[in-house]
Amino acid sequence: MKLTDSEQAMLNGREGKAKQKAMELLVRYGEALNCERFVDTTNVAGVPGYFAPVLLDYYKATGDDAYDIIYSRFDLDSDEVVEVPRMMVNSCALQGGVDAEGWQTLGKTADALRMSQSSEAASAGRGIKILKTCTPYLAGNVPKHGEHCAWMESSAVVYCNSVLGARTNTEGRESTSSAMLTGKIPDWGFHRDENRFASHHIQVEIDVESMMDWGMLGYFTGATVQERIPVLTGRFSRPDLIRHKHFGAAAASSGGVEMYHLEGITPEADTLDKALGSRKPLEVLTYGKAEQRRTYDELNSKASDPNVDFVMLGCPHAALEQLQEIARLLEGKRISGNCNLWVFTSRAVKSEADALGYTKIIRAAGGALLTDTCSSIAQAIPPGTKVAALDSAKQTHYLPAIMGIQGWFGSTTDCIAAALTGRWNGVRP
Numbered sequence: 079m080k081l082t083d084s085e086q087a088m089l090n091g092r093e094g095k096a097k098q099k100a101m102e103l104l105v106r107y108g109e110a111l112n113c114e115r116f117v118d119t120t121n122v123a124g125v126p127g128y129f130a131p132v133l134l135d136y137y138k139a140t141g142d143d144a145y146d147i148i149y150s151r152f153d154l155d156s157d158e159v160v161e162v163p164r165m166m167v168n169s170c171a172l173q174g175g176v177d178a179e180g181w182q183t184l185g186k187t188a189d190a191l192r193m194s195q196s197s198e199a200a201s202a203g204r205g206i207k208i209l210k211t212c213t214p215y216l217a218g219n220v221p222k223h224g225e226h227c228a229w230m231e232s233s234a235v236v237y238c239n240s241v242l243g244a245r246t247n248t249e250g251r252e253s254t255s256s257a258m259l260t261g262k263i264p265d266w267g268f269h270r271d272e273n274r275f276a277s278h279h280i281q282v283e284i285d286v287e288s289m290m291d292w293g294m295l296g297y298f299t300g301a302t303v304q305e306r307i308p309v310l311t312g313r314f315s316r317p318d319l320i321r322h323k324h325f326g327a328a329a330a331s332s333g334g335v336e337m338y339h340l341e342g343i344t345p346e347a348d349t350l351d352k353a354l355g356s357r358k359p360l361e362v363l364t365y366g367k368a369e370q371r372r373t374y375d376e377l378n379s380k381a382s383d384p385n386v387d388f389v390m391l392g393c394p395h396a397a398l399e400q401l402q403e404i405a406r407l408l409e410g411k412r413i414s415g416n417c418n419l420w421v422f423t424s425r426a427v428k429s430e431a432d433a434l435g436y437t438k439i440i441r442a443a444g445g446a447l448l449t450d451t452c453s454s455i456a457q458a459i460p461p462g463t464k465v466a467a468l469d470s471a472k473q474t475h476y477l478p479a480i481m482g483i484q485g486w487f488g489s490t491t492d493c494i495a496a497a498l499t500g501r502w503n504g505v506r507p
């Protein structure tokens with residue numbers, strides 16, 4: 079790779095051991111991709127110094143120095159333990175596995191909570207913003223159009239590229255933790271203009287309006303184009319943030335979509351021709367009633383028992399408007415004694431929900447509003463759960479497979495009705 083003088087200085091160790099190790103890792107990463115240079119990144123979202131079950135023993139064994147050890151070995155891939163300094167660029171921490179308030183509801187141990195809090199404190203001390211969410215764009219981190227980012231979390235990556243017009247590949251723990259220290263990331267993939275054009279054209283021939291409609295369209299899109307870039311045209315209403323969030327998350331889980339265009343809506347798709355980079359699409363596909371029904375049936379193929387004992391909402395983490403809707407549907411009611419309701423959001427959005435009284439309403443109905451994680455990431459469901467109801471195509475894709483349960487997919491209203499009655503009565507479109 080061709081390095082600038084300041085990059086070479088970091089690689090030579092002139093800015094300390096940690097930055098040297100980070101640059102070594104990034105150079106290895108760039109060279110593996112035949113990449114010639116770095117771009118400067120000003121916005122990094124990762125999981126710096128997080129513990130996972132496999133790392134827990136390190137924390138237990140090493141006490142106060144654990145952060146440097148974990149960061150050196152698992153974030154910087156360095157056998158030599160280095161002292162981790164303050165981060166160089168705007169950096170934030172994504173979702174983890176423990177909610178500091180709801181850890182008991184999630185079935186986590188006090189030990190796991192203590193480890194998570196010590197890791198957070200160590201990160202915060204180095205300038206990392208502890209957002210603890212898969213929706214950093216709802217918690218104050220909104221990159222600008224064209225800004226080079228280094229983000230993890232597939233649903234956040236697809237939102238960053240497609241809706242915000244910022245630029246990121248789906249990075250990993252090591253590359254984001256190294257980018258936080260150096261402000262550098264290899265210049266490949268979605269950082270480059272030529273890799274941001276659509277290759278597949280999807281013509282939407284039915285009305286797509288609700289969040290559930292957008293989730294199904296996203297799920298179809300991902301399953302169809304896999305990791306390629308689609309441009310969609312046709313009969314959809316202009317989606318709001320929540321619909322984009324559910325569309326992108328679904329497309330990133332049934333396939334590996336990291337960027338999409340909606341003609342006349344997303345920032346790099348003023349016209350179909352512009353989204354395609356004036357090239358012919360490799361394939362033109364249609365999304366009509368038959369495709370929508372097939373997608374709904376596919377999402378519901380893992381469920382047969384109408385007795386629902388768990389409802390999980392907030393994947394990706396719920397926006398304030400979603401919590402408002404959930405509170406409205408629950409106000410003055412009580413969920414079934416046979417059912418649990420967990421709603422996941424970010425700390426930032428929960429504090430707004432607390433102030434607006436939504437949290438109180440959800441709790442009064444017998445539900446829980448949780449933060450920092452979700453059932454799939456924390457691998458946490460209420461004991462004895464057999465059948466879940468979900469309003470997220472992404473969560474429906476993962477949770478039944480991860481936890482070995484049945485999972486119904488439907489609208490938020492269908493799911494709240496299931497929580498209140500303990501029965502699934504979702505309507506096939």
Ligand code: F3S
Pocket residue numbers: 173212233327392393394395422451452453454455472473476
């Ligand atoms: Fe977020 Fe969990 Fe869904 S981390 S995107 S709520 S799978």
